[in-house]
Amino acid sequence: MASCAAALAVALPLSLSVAHAADFVSIKGRVVNVREKPTTGSDTLWELASGYPLQVSARRGQWLRVRDHEAPLGWVFAPLTSKEPHRVVTARTANLREKPGTSSRVLGRLEQNEIVRTLGERGSWARVRRDGGQTGWVAKRLTWGW
Known part of the structure; x- marks a missing residue:
């Protein structure tokens, strides 16, 4: 005890x-x-x-x-x-994907130091929105924030 x-x-x-x-x-x-x-x-x-x-x-x-x-x-x-959650891209580039997972279609590329709004999370992936309104999923390990 x-x-x-x-x-x-x-x-x-x-x-x-x-x-x-x-x-x-x-x-x-x-x-x-x-x-x-x-x-x-x-x-x-x-x-x-x-x-x-x-x-x-x-x-x-x-x-x-x-x-x-x-x-x-x-x-x-x-x-x-x-208290709105955001992330900054820490990798040189990061794929913005249609769904969480490396086999999902790439919608675009996020650049290092790009700031994105966090919309949600699923496991090791974050759903994000860019300044222009484009949304998708990015691997959290390529970003920093919440």
């Missing part, structure tokens, strides 16, 4: 940290500044386009400390973010 309690005591904090780490947002609006510090007077480090997915690592008031698939980026003002 004591070993079960010890295992639970270890597993519970791990599951909480994983849940916290999985907190994602995306950029709302055309272009949003990512700042060095959580204040509008701070230097702008990056400018991110609409829909760009970000993982939240910390919160300070209405500011979010964020990272992308490559590295920590800085701070973004929370009201300029959204």
